[in-house]
Amino acid sequence: MAEHGTLLVVGSNPPARTSGQRTLARAQQAAAILGFEQAVLANLFALPTYRSGGIADLGRTPDGWIGARSALVSCLDDCDGVLLAYGTQEPSGEARAHHREQVRWLDEQIEERSLPTWWVGGAPRHPSRWQRYTWRELPGIEFSDALRVALCPQVSA
Numbered sequence: 001m002a003e004h005g006t007l008l009v010v011g012s013n014p015p016a017r018t019s020g021q022r023t024l025a026r027a028q029q030a031a032a033i034l035g036f037e038q039a040v041l042a043n044l045f046a047l048p049t050y051r052s053g054g055i056a057d058l059g060r061t062p063d064g065w066i067g068a069r070s071a072l073v074s075c076l077d078d079c080d081g082v083l084l085a086y087g088t089q090e091p092s093g094e095a096r097a098h099h100r101e102q103v104r105w106l107d108e109q110i111e112e113r114s115l116p117t118w119w120v121g122g123a124p125r126h127p128s129r130w131q132r133y134t135w136r137e138l139p140g141i142e143f144s145d146a147l148r149v150a151l152c153p154q155v156s157a
Contacts, residue, residue, distance in 0.1 A: 007036035008079035008115075010072070010106065012086040012126065013045035013055060013064070026127035030083055033148050034118060042075040043068055044086045044102050059095030065102045076109050082117045084124035084154060117154040120147070 009027040014020065024041060031039035046067035047058045058064055076082070086103075090096050110117055119125065121133050134146035141149070 004035060005037055005080040006078060007031040007034060007039045007081050007083055008075045009039050009041050009083045009085050009127075010124075011041055011043045013043045013068075014048040016048040016050045016054075023127045026130060027083070027085070029144070030118075030120075030127075030147065030151060033144075033151060034081065034083075036081060039083075040075055040079065042072050044072075044099070044106065046071070055099070056091040056093050056095045059091055059098055060093065062098055065098045068102070069105070072106065073109065076113055076115065079115065082110055082115050083151075084117060084119045085127055086124050087126040087129075088123050118151050119154050120152075121150045122152060 007027070007030070009030065011023065015023075020041070024039070027039035027041055031037070045055055045059055045064045047055075047064040049055055049058060055064075090099050120130050121137060125133055130147060130150070131143055134141070134143060134150050138146040138149060
């Protein structure tokens, strides 16, 4: 497979208590499978939390959502493809509407740039969930091979 430049992996938000290296390693693995030279990470929400559930609290106001957009735009302008990996669970409460608006905005930005887009198993699963998903859906297959099968293009509605 011919190598193309950079795969942007869109996560949910920065980690508060870890380095994020495990997520980056999974992102690099996906990039290699898809034929990209490198992966970069950017997030839907700018503020770090210990768990994604923290977004429900911090994401009640638009600040963390709007704050993430400049990094997303910069990465979208410099990438050759996108892997949606921000998770399948929307935040609860007031943050849910902001999350939905951010996803809608991101989809528009991707479409404007005509960037090829992937996800795992037809959803924006977070890299920390990929192995669990492939173990369930593709039993008996080595993780790297299962991930190769599970990475699929996102088809626009």
